[in-house]
Every structure is written in structure tokens, then in C-alpha cells.
Amino acid sequence: xxxxxxxxxxxxxxxxxxxxxxxxxxxxxxxxxxxxxxxxxxxxxxxxxxxxxxxxxxxxxxxxxxxxxxxxxxxxxxxxxxxxxxxxxxxxxxxxxxxxxxxxxxxxxxxxxxxxxxxxxxxxxxxxxxxxxxxxxxxxxxxxxxxxxxxxxxxxxxxxxxxxxxxxxxxxxxxxxxxxxxxxxxxxxxxxxxxxxxxxxxxxxxxxxxxxxxxxxxxxxxxxxxxxxxxxxxxxxxxxxxxxxxxxxxxxxxxxxxxxxxxxxxxxxxxxxxxxxxxxxxxxxxxxxxxxxxxxxxxxxxxxxxxxxxxxxxxxxxxxxxxxxxxxxxxxxxxxxxxxxxxxxxxxxxxxxxxxxxxxxxxxxxxxxxxxxxxxxxxxxxxxxxxxxxxxxxxxxxxxxxxxxxxxxxxxxxxxxxxxxxxxxxxxxxxxxxxxxxxxxxxxxxxxxxxxxxxxxxxxxxxxxxxxxxxxxxxxxxxxxxxxxxxxx
Numbered sequence: 001x002x003x004x005x006x007x008x009x010x011x012x013x014x015x016x017x018x019x020x021x022x023x024x025x026x027x028x029x030x031x032x033x034x035x036x037x038x039x040x041x042x043x044x045x046x047x048x049x050x051x052x053x054x055x056x057x058x059x060x061x062x063x064x065x066x067x068x069x070x071x072x073x074x075x076x077x078x079x080x081x082x083x084x085x086x087x088x089x090x091x092x093x094x095x096x097x098x099x100x101x102x103x104x105x106x107x108x109x110x111x112x113x114x115x116x117x118x119x120x121x122x123x124x125x126x127x128x129x130x131x132x133x134x135x136x137x138x139x140x141x142x143x144x145x146x147x148x149x150x151x152x153x154x155x156x157x158x159x160x161x162x163x164x165x166x167x168x169x170x171x172x173x174x175x176x177x178x179x180x181x182x183x184x185x186x187x188x189x190x191x192x193x194x195x196x197x198x199x200x201x202x203x204x205x206x207x208x209x210x211x212x213x214x215x216x217x218x219x220x221x222x223x224x225x226x227x228x229x230x231x232x233x234x235x236x237x238x239x240x241x242x243x244x245x246x247x248x249x250x251x252x253x254x255x256x257x258x259x260x261x262x263x264x265x266x267x268x269x270x271x272x273x274x275x276x277x278x279x280x281x282x283x284x285x286x287x288x289x290x291x292x293x294x295x296x297x298x299x300x301x302x303x304x305x306x307x308x309x310x311x312x313x314x315x316x317x318x319x320x321x322x323x324x325x326x327x328x329x330x331x332x333x334x335x336x337x338x339x340x341x342x343x344x345x346x347x348x349x350x351x352x353x354x355x356x357x358x359x360x361x362x363x364x365x366x367x368x369x370x371x372x373x374x375x376x377x378x379x380x381x382x383x384x385x386x387x388x389x390x391x392x393x394x395x396x397x398x399x400x401x402x403x404x405x406x407x408x409x410x411x412x413x414x415x416x417x418x419x420x421x422x423x424x425x426x427x428x429x430x431x432x433x434x435x436x437x438x439x440x441x442x443x444x445x446x447x448x449x450x451x452x453x454x455x456x457x458x459x460x461x462x463x464x465x466x467x468x469x470x471x472x473x474x475x476x477x478x479x480x481x482x483x484x485x486x487x488x489x
Contacts, residue, residue, distance in 0.1 A: 029109035031119045033140045037384065038273070041145055042068070043121050043136050045104040046087035047075040049147075049167070053273055060207055060273065062168035062175065062223070064090045072223075073167035075149055078233035079128035079159060085230075091168060093224035097231045102127050113140040115317065116342075129155030130259075143384035144272035144280075146212070151267065153259040161259065163267055164230055166252035168223040171207050178204070179220035179243035179251065184308060185282045185388050186211045188218040188251045200244050202310065203277050209253050210270040210280045212389045217254045226250035272386045278309045281353065283390040285377045286398040290364075297369035298329065302362045302398045303377055305387055307353035315351035318379035318387065322346070326365045326373030335361030353381070 031041040036054035043049055048070035051060045061071035072094050076085035087101035102125035111119040118139040125132050131152045138145040153159055169190035171177055178200040180189040192205040209218075217236035219229050220243055229236055229252065236254040255267050272280050283305050290298040301320070307313050318336075322328065322344040331338060336359075339346040346363070353359050367373040372392060379387035 028107045028123075029121060031109070031113075031121060031136075031138050031145075033113060033138075035140055037141075037143050037275075038138060038145065040068070041119075041121070041136065041138055042070070043107075043123055043134070044070045044074075044086060044088065045107045045123060045125070046085075046102040047123060047125060047132070047134060048086040048088060049073040049075075049136075049271070051145075051271070051273075053275075056173050058170060058173050060169075060171055062090060062170040071168075071170070074165075075132065075134060075147075076164040076166060076230055077128060077130060077132065077151070078162040078164070078230070079130065081233065082128050083230060083233055084127035084130075091223065091227075093227045094168065097227050099230075100127060102132075105131070111137075113138070115139045126154070128161075129153065129159055130161065141384070142380055142386070143274055144210075144270050144380075144386040146268060146270050148266055148268040150264050151259065152264040153261050156261055158258055158260045160257070162233065162235055162254050162256045164236075164252055164254045165209060165269055166226055166230055166250065167209075168226070168250045169207060172205050175248050176246050177249050178246060179240050179249055180206075180279075181218060181220065181240050181243075182208075182279055182308065184306065185280055186216055186218065186253075187280055188220050188253060189279065190220070190249055190251050191277070193246060200246070201277075206272075206274050206277055206279060208270075208272045208279060209251060210272055210386060210388055211253055212268040212270060213255065213266065214394065215255055216267075216269075217256075218252070219254075220249070220251045223248050223250035226252050268389070270386050270388065274385065276383065278311075278313075278383065278385045280386045280388050281308070281313065281381065282306045282388050283377050283379075285375060285390045285392050285394070287372050287375065287392040288398050289372075298364055298366050299372065300362050300398075301365055301375050301392065302360065304358050304360045305351070305353060305379075306358040308356065309385070310355050312355050313353040313381040313383060313385060315349060315353065315387075316380045316382045318348040318351065318377065320346040320348070320363075321376040321378075322365060323367075323374040325371070326367040326375065329364035329366055332364035333361060334363070335359070336363075339363075348379075 028045045033039055038051060039054050040052040049061065050071040052067060053060055058067050059071045061073035063069050063071040070086065070088045072090050074086035076083060076099060083097060083099045084102055085099035089095050105124035105126055107123045109119065109121055111117050113119045118137050121136040123134045131154050133150040135148045136145055149163060151163060169177060171190055172192045174192060177193065178191045180191055187208050187210045189206050189208040193199065194201040194203045217238050219226060219236040219239055221241040225241065235256045236252055253269060257265055259265060270280060283303065286302045288300045290300065328341055328346055333339065336348050337350050339348045351359055365373060365375065374392055376389060376391040378389040
């Protein structure tokens, strides 16, 4: 186990001596929230991530100096044989990667920390012909924050890259722990030991990287093996290694792509913490056009939120963000209470997510008939678990009970399907009456549903009455025919 060291700062008169010159470089705006649960979020100007959880003495990621110095957590970019990353790394394994420090460009802080106006740290760096604009967003009361890295190719040629977000875990003031992977969300997890048994169970605290951009790779192993994978400058291998062994651990996500000059690609993740051991909840969103849509096409938006945890979760908020070309149809919700609406933002509350189960709801939007408007879903539970973002661009099909099934989308009997009075002939209309020469159903033609009654009539003498009626009708017809011939001549 690695021993922590304290950074000593000596003050001589009015002069301050900083023993580590990079500490000054890393200084910048931080998010501080005494109410927590994340009491401090610090992103250095070279993209270290340092997080302090309420009640813990040390950083949630490893550093060998103090609770507040830049930790071994951050954003890295492999370009050819070069690896760019945070300017200050602590362990020998991390420094052996040979990462080139990002060149800082700018760093700003905005927001007030509310759900409607969250804190945002915006950090811009450059390296290897790329510029990264990273936004880290946090709302007070949440046990997670979101990170979006906008990667822009500022060179004159197309370039391949692999983007990493990696960390040496130091959860719960402990350098050791276990590992997991959630295939439903693509989440890689460091988990602390069970507080009662000391074993690997779902009661141990977790910190996790939850990808919200598709196409990610993952890796979990000992901290030094994680850094060795970044040293390879290759996509992560999608492996958990010795995850059930209590050891000094780390985790990472990666994305690989080719970018043309002056183009940008965004990659997002959630960094989530839970003292109760709960993992992030997945969401899925889809859109189905309604039959008969016109220039103001109406679409059903279907949402499924899945809870993989073993206890019931109550939703704090589920937020649906509509694109500018979409409008919510009031009172159209099925499976959830009516949302509050503020512009293009719908806020749903009072949903219960069953243990190891899901909740589904739908609502209507109006928009363009030619292009499906974009709808994004995100949220959190009252216990602080993140609901992973999804949107309608990620799904082409829907399978939700609230959406029209093939039987429901077919016209109802009252609409295009002809009613019994219209196209299905009634005895009075299409079936000729006795006066029209054809016997009624009660007389000769038993209906499908009355075949038994028809057989009974055949044995009760009804045939005699029918014969008499037929003779009479033939006689009338004969007289009419003679009269007609006479008028013709």
C-alpha cells in the first residue's frame, strides 16, 4: 500500500513558498458545496479531477500530498505515439506513462448550483493538434457530476485519437477495493469492501464512470495496470481483471475516432458516488410518429427507466429536454404525472422505480413531419443516484406498453372499420325480407351463432309454413307476369 504524504507550505513574512511549482499551475476555480454530498469538485487547468465526499478525510482519487491537491484522475488523449494528460500525476506508475502536460488555455466557473442553474467549470486545453473544451457540471444535493469533453481537430489533416478518462481509486479513505462492470449502462465501478463482512458485496460504497456517449471501451484492474493500458496508446480492452480481489485498484473509459480538420466530437460521462452502494440507473428513449401526421406531425415519446438496485427508488426529477422544433402536447402523458413545463424543459416527478425493475411512460410532442425532433432524458433519484442520459437519436424502434400496439394503431370499429349498420348488411337492408322474396334468417338461413337453433326449427314443422309462403309468392308473381305481357302487346 502506498503511504500518503503531506504537502508542506512554509510562510515567511508576506512571501509564500510553494514547494511544488505545478501546484500553482493547477490552481483555478473550484466547486465548493458545504451541504454536499460532494463538498469539493476541483478540475485543474490541465484536467486533473479531484473530488471530496462529505465525511471522508481524503480525496476520492489517489494523491500523495493532501486532500485538496490534484489527484491521479483526469482526461488523456493519445495521438500517434504521444499521450497528453494532466500536468501533475502522483504515483510512479502514472508518471511512467510519459504523458505530455496539456497546454492550458482558459478556465471559468458559472452557475449557482441549483438544478435549474448548475455549477459549470469550463476548462480549455491544447495538445497534439487538438483542442479540448471540457465542461464539468454539478447541482447541489447530487452524488454525481457530469463531464463533457469536446474534442476539436485544430490541425490541417485528419487525425486518429483515443480519448481516456481514467483514475486511481481511493474510495472511502481506502486505497484498496473491488471492481465491477454494468453492461446495461457501460459503467465501470470501483467498490469498497462490505462495511459488515469486509467482502465484495453490493453493500460496499461505489465510485463509477458512467458513459453517456455511445461507443466507449472500459477497463478495471490494479491502478498500475490501468496506467499501463494508457501507456499503450490503444483503445481499452473491455476487461475486468481480478475484480473480486481486494487490491489497490483503478478504472478507465475510452473512445476512439478519426476527426477531419476543424471538426468536433463530444464525449460525455457521469462520475457517480454512493455511500449506499447503489449504481446508476439506465434510461431509453424513442419516438413513434402518429398515423395521419401532417406538417405539424405528432409523435409519441416513450421513456423507460431501469433500476438495477435491490431497493425501490423514488425519482427526484426526470427531465425531458426538447429541441427547438418540438412542442409538448399538454395533458398527453401516459404512465406518469403531468410534468411542469418551462420552455423546452419538462420536469417529471413522483415516479417509483421498483427494485430490479423499470418504469415506463410516454407523452406527445408536435413538430416537423420531415425530421424527428430530438428529445433528451436525464434525471436523478431522491437518494442521489444518477439516471443516465438518453435521447431519441439513439433508438429507431419502440417497445413500450403505453405506445400504440399494432392492434391499437389499426382503426377502431367506430372509425374506418365499417360498423354493423354501415357495411355489414343487416337483415333489414342487405338480407332481403319476406316481402322481397328472400326468406329472413329466422325462417331459413340460420346465422353462424345460431346454428343449433336452425337445426331445431327444421324438426318442428317450420318447413310447412315456408312451402305455403313460397306457393303464394309464385302465384302472385305469375299474375304479375301475365299482366305485364298484356300491357306490352
